[in-house]
């Protein structure tokens with residue numbers, strides 16, 4: 001389809017003084033070469049930014065070994081960059097395991113962190129040599145013990161998810177008496193529980209959740225020692241946030257509190273984390289196109305070629321996403337919606353140019369994580385493709 005090739009005017013962003021605004025400007029600028037032949041939504045991802053995020057994580061949390069959460073974005077090129085930067089991996093499924101096997105990633109670099117795993121997945125991972133498996137129920141401990149008694153279990157405990165944009169505590173995490181029951185089950189089934197893990201929720205700005213997790217983990221370590229187990233792993237999970245607004249903490253702000261709490265952990269315990277979004281989120285920017293505008297009741301609507309089913313699930317759940325137009329008029333409120341016929345496909349109200357029109361190109365920064373990987377082609381609308389730039 002023929003379209004208008006306007007210059008992207010980032011003038012309002014060029015004056016950017018804060019790190020956040022400079023970052024948005026950089027993300028939009030790297031998209032420029034992909035406007036010309038645009039024919040479907042595309043996420044442009046910067047290798048350099050990915051490397052910087054890894055380096056920043058290492059610098060902020062020097063005693064913590066990162067295991068990248070493959071689900072955030074399982075693209076092989078991304079995994080290769082991470083490998084080179086010395087990052088390890090965390091998986092939840094057989095398919096994620098297969099991707100890592102193909103890249104010859106050492107089994108010792110892999111944590112199988114899904115608390116409920118298919119027996120076949122435990123079998124395959126054990127065959128490959130993966131040692132560490134999560135569990136948060138007695139049933140899962142028994143399942144793992146029956147398949148691989150020499151496996152090492154880390155017990156996922158419940159922690160507060162207060163202050164995280166995307167809570168992950170509804171489904172997983174052992175609490176109270178359940179912790180003791182799980183440990184007793186391991187003793188009876190002659191399998192080791194040698195670690196503790198937790199997840200504070202995704203995009204978490206509240207360092208107290210990590211402190212809560214670390215304190216609870218220490219109590220579980222004491223319980224494990226009491227039954228003769230030898231704790232050797234503390235897994236502080238993922239949830240490290242992208243700085244989306246001036247009020248969000250930086251990774252260094254969060255690390256200040258976390259590092260202090262980690263000083264009380266015995267040196268015989270390895271400390272790991274499972275960052276997903278922090279590593280890859282800010283390396284990617286989505287380009288999407290306006291396919292229609294409408295006025296309904298009192299609201300103005302913009303329809304995009306990308307939506308809930310095309311990888312923008314988090315926007316539909318009120319994630320504080322910035323949307324930037326190629327056009328630079330005065331801004332007004334627009335309801336954004338995706339292209340499908342489903343009424344779930346609505347993406348919240350955003351400030352966009354008052355004269356927005358069909359054919360305008362929009363940029364949605366910070367979508368390196370949980371976008372391409374969550375997209376489907378429901379209703380015949382293709383999910384975003386991914387391109388890596390240096």
Ligand SMILES: *Cc1c(COP(=O)(O)O)cnc(C)c1O
Nearest residue numbers: 069113202238239274275276277
């Ligand atoms: C999703 C997930 C992660 C990654 O979370 P982010 O918020 O992307 O950092 C880490 N560990 C587990 C077990 C997860 O389910």
